[in-house]
Amino acid sequence: MAEKHHYKGLTDAQVLESRAKHGENSLSSVEGEPLWKQFLEKFTDPIIIILLVALVFSFGVSTYEFTVHNTGIHAFLEPVGILFAVLLATGVAFYFEQKANKQFEILNQVNDDIYYKVIRNERITQVLKKDIVVGDVVILETGEEVPADGELLEAVSLHVNESTLTGEPMVHKTTNPADFEAEATYPSNYICRGTSVSDGHCIFEVKKVGDATEYGKVFEGVQIDNSVKTPLNEQLDHLAGMITKISYAIAALVIVGRLIVYFTNPANSLDTIDWVSFGGYLLNTVMIAITVVVVAVPEGLPMSVTLSLAYSMRSMMATNNLVRKMHACETMGATTVICTDKTGTLTQNQMTIYETFFNAGIDEKLIAESMAVNSTAYLDFTDKDKPSVLGNPTEGALLLWLYGKGTNYLPIREESEVLQQLTFSTERKYMATLVQSPSLGKPVLYVKGAPEIVMTFCHEGGKFLSDISQADFEAKLLQYQNQAMRTIGFAYKVIDDPKAIISENGKLVVNGLHFIGITAISDPVRPDVPASIEECMHAGIQVKIVTGDTPGTAREIARQIHLWDDTCTDRNQITGVEFAAMSDAELLDRIGDLRVISRARPLDKARLVNLLQQKGEVVAVTGDGTNDAPALKAAQVGLSMGDGTSV
Structure with a gap:
């Protein structure tokens, strides 16, 4: 920064104009559904729906037994038991997911009450993070978080921690074109919101704010997608359909069979039939058929599944892995591909x-x-x-x-x-x-x-x-x-x-x-990672390193964890730039061979997951600068960090 510049910054009128055109520097929060609606959604589970139908039928049978045969109040034990099973299963699931949602809200809170040094009206002043607009000239020192995306105007010994976006804790940034890194994930003279200055200081001009920033795109991309079904969801849907068809078929056979038996009796010819007696017989037949339907429904299944998932959810929370949707806890057990970051996940994140x-x-x-x-x-x-x-x-x-x-x-x-x-x-x-x-x-x-x-x-x-x-x-x-x-x-x-x-x-x-x-x-590899990688690959699980680091470093780490060997070729590795330039058809043909994706951006990872899901793979995503590596271990015990959308 040998050459000094005089920056005028925006005027007050230009600030208002920029805010009106590009918006505020805050992330759009997803409007949550009311609690009552979230609770009612628990009753849309196919097994729960079958239980509710069985509850209605069971209540009808119990009422019949109570009024016609004077069996006493114990006739209602069956519907009460079904009701208790439904409320317990839905209540437990609702409680654990609400607990997880509260922790997610705490983590996702964006602190907009931080002041930053900004040049406006040819003076240095302080403004709140949320009040920064496109065109602002911002001054950053070591330790400060970057409030918005922008282009560097001046930089002195600048190193940025990009772990929130690329997983890399130390990335060199400069304004000198001779020092630009051609394969950098983001341009060497460009810094992004959510990263932080780990060394040096700089002055930069804001180019994007709020949802338009790279961090904003990631924030939007990780919002939960309820349309994605986990393997357990699909299996339970199939089971519910099978139970419904079989129980209804048996009930129909009971009715038809008893009617055939009734009419094949010589005493019950159409000429001499006692319609009052037949009505009672028919009603009794319907009650038996309904009982068959009720008995066929496994009342304990939803509770067993819920308790199992709740236990898995609690186990994940105990290791600082938050799962928003309970059903996502079983996904890792069905995982076929793990997309993992390098720094802090495969490595110890300490030089x-x-x-x-x-x-x-x-x-x-x-x-x-x-x-x-x-x-x-x-x-x-x-x-x-x-x-x-x-x-x-x-x-x-x-x-x-x-x-x-x-x-x-x-x-x-x-x-x-x-x-x-x-x-x-x-x-x-x-x-x-x-x-x-x-x-x-x-x-x-x-x-x-x-x-x-x-x-x-x-x-x-x-x-x-x-x-x-x-x-x-x-x-x-x-x-x-x-x-x-x-x-x-x-x-x-x-x-x-x-x-x-x-x-x-x-x-x-x-x-x-x-x-x-x-x-x-x-940054040494974690001691337990190579064995975990070998176990995953032996179990038929593909492992792909997706990192913002250089191709050489990513390939060397892959070698150390036994993911890369002498049989690997250039087809097994790709950079983020090459990945972005290829069509979906080209990538679908090559994606099964990829083991290392270097210089990757968050959006590259999202595209990778989408393409893998198109091929029918169950994908687990882990990393992005975290200081622990639970996913590789979780794959061995059937727990889950999620399905790439729910966590």
Whole structure:
């Protein structure tokens, strides 16, 4: 952001005009049905309808027995039992779904009462999130959530957490066309509502608000679709139809059979028939037929199904998986395809040092000091067994590595006086910190960043200053990059003149640093995932990774979880751009072979699910940046995260 600009922003009149044309920056909430109507919907279940019909018939038979045969009040036990079974089944289902709906409402509440810095009338002011309009110029700092979709005007060391849309926690954004990533899920100079600034700061112009944003489209797409029937719904519909046909057929046969028996009796000829006696016989015959119908109805079935689904629903809630519709709980048991995100679902969603490749002669205290002082990240030790990273996750991985070796970074940082510092920027691709080193007792310059950049500072007299050759380091770098890992290079130098290390344009002007080595950082696969993937595939369940990450990283994760092997070809992988460009017919022909979809957007996932359902597949969708991976385990125990529409 070397070139400064003066942004005027919108005038008050332009704000009103934009709001009238493009709407407010809020998501349209779906109007819910009244509680009484939701409760009555429970009586539309086919089995419940059969029970209601049986209840009417049973009440008629009981009334007949009570009035004609004086059987007493116990004649009504059968209809009372059926009524109790109906109310219990519908009541339990209604209660659990209402409980889930309340939790969904809490999660889906959009907090519009957050203030953002916006340039209007050539001044910086604060407005509520819901009052931001198309054309507004918004200023964002680290930690702030992006309030609307827009195009970047300025960006400094900007990294955005896109996990809510693509599952990726760190995506580099820039206004420099030379640094644009061609295969990025969203353009490198475009940020979306619902994501957040994890590092750096920016100024952007709002292009879309409310429902028109990418987040708004996802919000609309996940609204529940009651027209989709789960396999259990279809099976119960079939069972209800079969019970109805068979019971009515038997009842008809009873009536016909008893009439044949009556008229084949010589004493009951048409000439001498006693019509009063025949009327009683016919009424008794009808009562027997109705009893057959009532007996054929399994009164306990709805309650058994409801309790089973309610237990599954409660089990899912206990593991922080909310299911809106009870019948969706059984879908995973019939799942044929799982579409899973990568980050935080297949992986641990925490950057970790996979391997280090340091010079053997470097003092470990020097390595620890270089990581502790040349960093802007912190560790939260609230949970001492599992400290969390505050700040850049890549820098945090270095501090966690030190902590794992029994070294606390904080005392080292506090004892080291910082003399000068260049924070990391995507333009420089390195960070440099000059400190008064407590271990060496002298000013020491520490540099870390992209290894190929850091190495350029490590030459003197045509010689690469390291015990290991530059060629060996480059070969190791290539190995790590082929494994889709992030790499960081480290270097240091004792400085005699601290004033002559940084130029006026904010770049290092020092050479002759000693190259310490490199680290490979990755988001490791969860330990239980490979076995879960193998069990799913052995059971005939297809697993497809749908992620916003790069093709190389997605393919490497697929290899680590045993989803990708030497038999796989380019036909088994596709990018979001290629996916969007293909017709439905082309995708239907190829969709069965796909194992990895990289650089995917939420709408690509929705289209994928729709196409799979057209082929008759039962699809489970999991992930989107969550910190747990329940779906793969759920597939093995017959529970469910949903059918792609109900959860």
